Amino acid sequence: MAVTVASDLEVVQSLRAHILNALNHLRRDTTISGVDQPVPVSELATLADELSTASTHQDLSYRFAAVETAAREVFYTSISASKNGALISVDVWNLLDLLLLCGDNGQCAPELVCWLIEELLDSQTTDGCRLVFDYLESRRERLAAKDFHKKNLVFLRSCNELLRRLSKAEDAVFCGRVFFFLFQTFPLGDKSSVNLRGEFHVENTTNYDTSQDAEITGGDAMEVDTTAPATATNTPKAPSTKDSTPQPNVKSGGKSGSKSTPAKVTQPVIEEEVLDSSKLYPIFWRLQQDFSDPTRLFDQPHFHQFKNGLAATIVKFRKTPTVQAKAAGADKRGTKRKQGVNGLDEAAEDHFVDNYNPKYLTSRDLFNLELSDLAFQRHIFVQALILIEFLLSLTEKAKLKIAALPVQKSMLYSFTLDDADTKWALSTKATIKQSLQSTSDGRFYDRMVETVLARDKNWVRWKVESCPSIVRDTVATSQELDARRAASDYVRPRRLPGKPAIHDRCGQEEEESLESWMCGSP
Secondary structure, three states, X not given: OOOOOHHHOHHHHHHHHHHHHHHHHHHHHOOOOOOOOOOOHHHHHHHHHHHHHOOOOOOHHHHHHHHHHHHHHHHHHHHHOOOOOOOOOHHHHXXXXXXXXXXXXXXXXOOHHHHHHHHHHHOOOHHXXXXXXXXXXXXXXXXXXXXXXXXXXXXHHHHHHXXXXXXXXXXXXXXXXXXXXXXXXXXXXOOOOOOOOOOOOOOOOOOOOOOOHHHOOHHHHHOOOOOOOOOOOOOOOOOOOOOOOOOOOEOOOOOEOOOOOOOOOOOOOOOOOOOOHHHHHHHHHHHHHHHHOHHHHHOHHHHHHHHHHHHHHHHHHHHOOOEOOOOOOOOOOOOOOOEOOOOOEHHHHHHHHHOOOOOOOOOHHHHHHHHOEHHHHHHHHHHHHHHHHHHHOOEHHXXXXXXXXXOOHHHOOOOOEOHHHHHHHHHHHHHHHHHHXXXXXXXXXXXXXXXXXXXXXXXXXXXXXXXOOOOOOOOOHHHHHHHHHHHHHHOXXXXXXXXXXXXXXXXXXXOOOHHHHHHHOO
């Protein structure tokens, strides 16, 4: 009788029976198993060997296909048993551990376990995906130890698909776990997660209320007033109409009736104009267009508008009292404040964890509250620093540094920042850093941001240079021994040349008295 489906093949049925027996054995005899506790390799080795004897076909691809078919049947059966929000069966984790070892031993396709994990993520809710990620994090070293070049694309595809499903605002911690898993699994110099063309995320648009924009006179409303008031001029005042009696000229610091001399006119102190929140609202949120697409600034009118808007924002931030929200339980008295790993109070660290929000609300009613939020101000300041660093990389001096390197043309821009705009960028950067340092724990925060931006510049330079390999060859044992020998010879104590021994000068031994040592002196 002809076989209609692959699951009816005798070899597939035999493999399926062996897999079920192995899972029953693990469920019955293994004390350490589950999502967080991998099954010891010693207990899986015998079961994997028994599984390999079930298929003796000479064709390797045929054996791999048979094992995959049998494993998928058991896998789907175990998943269907976990319905109505029930936890994933322990048989699923044991099956994945078994297939992982079989893949490392060449008894099945190495990427089979990754395919099943990808399907498991697709079949679960967000809570179920957290359990699957507990499994991935606990087996990360095993998964990446062997044949990772066959698994990496599956990992990348499944993690990217999971990130598309998650909400960056509500599942921020889970998104961070996914990113950390990718960073720890993939090599540092891997190009799969690198934006090779340097494309900006222009799809990240910010919608805000534009109904009242007509009341603002365009770019003139953004400019900070730098002109002197009309009353502070060198023109003398007209005499008062209330008192027409002529007054004697009085010299500054002198007596009445002395010779008149013109009084010195002091220059008025120019105060920075602080825009009203209703006027600043559209100007402020319009900056997000430039933050998401810095190439807009290559157009001079947009650049001028951005500089005025950023200046008005900085002035508003500096004149607005900031409020730092307290973490839960931070205001309890009588308890000793604990110090975090970075030297800060744990309450201060929890504040920025609790206030993390990748997308702020743009309602007019919330704008005043957001302006007074310290975390919000720092968020905008960091955005501005990132953009300023991008502009400073387009100066003529910065371009000369990479002129002789084999650069990637898609990462180069024809726009060059002139001297005036470079001076503005440097002064604005210094102003922002000063504002960051003046807040609570500001020096530490500014140093942290500076470190991140410095590393990002190195990362961008690596991409501009077409991502050269950062892996160095292993140092040979002979070279290491030669280096140690040379270092030992270099630090070995030596006698200074031309300095005779003491007994050579006096004809006596060193242990004799000081008087005998001085025998050669006159």
